Amino acid sequence: MTQLNVWCLSGLGNRMRSLLGAKDLSDRHGWEFSYTWDDRSAGLSAELDELWQNEFERTSRATATLWSLPSRAFLSGDQRTWPAGAEGRRRINLKTGDYIVDRDGERLDWGNQLRALRPAASVAQRIEQVGGELGQGEFVGVMIRAHEASHPKTKEFSPVSWYETRMQELLEQRPDLRFYISCDVPEVADALVARFPMAVTQRDKGGYNTTTGTQAAVADIYLLAASGGILRPYWSSFTTMSSELADQALILEDSQSEVALSEHTLVPRAVDPLRPWERPTAR
Structure with a gap:
């Protein structure tokens, strides 16, 4: 064979x-x-x-x-x-x-x-903990590459200011909207949570590319996939995994996208972030 x-x-x-x-x-x-x-x-x-x-x-x-x-x-x-x-x-x-x-x-x-596949137990625990903090309301996934090791095109076309602008615009359309923030620099994530109190992020994510850091990244993949749509960095394949987990149900918007997230293009969030491919068919 x-x-x-x-x-x-x-x-x-x-x-x-x-x-x-x-x-x-x-x-x-x-x-x-x-x-x-x-x-x-x-x-x-x-x-x-x-x-x-x-x-x-x-x-x-x-x-x-x-x-x-x-x-x-x-x-x-x-x-x-x-x-x-x-x-x-x-x-x-x-x-x-x-x-x-x-x-x-x-x-x-x-x-x-x-x-x-099913996440390892320690990863699943992270997903369930943050999923509980998000509650049952609709939310948008926000994935930011701010680490110095990021691709030059990502740094150029996906500054943190772009995310801040888009988050504020989405809130103007839907004031009840929440955000899940995935970022490889904790200080950036903390600053966004301070500015947008309806936002949630993981804590204690560990160092870049460490075992704990990578486990946190896998949890990010599931939590982003459970959202109603994702604001993502340009020139990064990370959110492709979230898209596949969501069975390609989500719009992924970056600063160069032709399509954008709005109250009309968001899909219903997944009820269980461990199974983000399953979600209601109507709001």
Whole structure:
């Protein structure tokens, strides 16, 4: 039987879409599935099972390196076509932080795989705690990249002032609206909560890319997904995971978007933030 191993690289969002795209591909073909979680890539220290419950087989970096020598079957970020000669191999190694495609070049359904996972217990506890603080009212997710490691385009086109303006405009349309703020700089999140008392954020999120920090980021993904719409940073893939968790029900607005959040485009929030793909069909 063919074994497919995916070597997950880069940040959390990139890793999860390659991991789960490869899992979907394995399921389609009845292949054995394993993954390599590269702790040298992007400085991400958290292990997969510290973030999501899973029974996936893990392959060490050393073993995956040995496997790559005879198989020579890779997908990489700049090669989104199925590698020549992959069919019939005993092992296929996919080393990528990008989308996984099938033999026809179509992206695989990693969102369905993501919705099938359940957060690790410590992550679920965070989600439930903040979900309780938000109550049952409608809210908008606000995802801000303010860390110095953010992409230059994100820094240029997604200043904190843009979020402040859009939050105020939305409040003028719906004074009862609440906000969930996800930010990688706690001081920025605290300043926004002070300005907008109807806003909620996570506390004790840990350092950037630490295990605690990454667990908090996974909680962010679910809480943003449970909202009625998301204000997001330009040139960041993080909220793509929230969109997939919400089964693509949300409008994601950034400073360069053609579509904008409004009282007319917000959708009903999810009742259970642990299951953000389930929500009422009417207000």
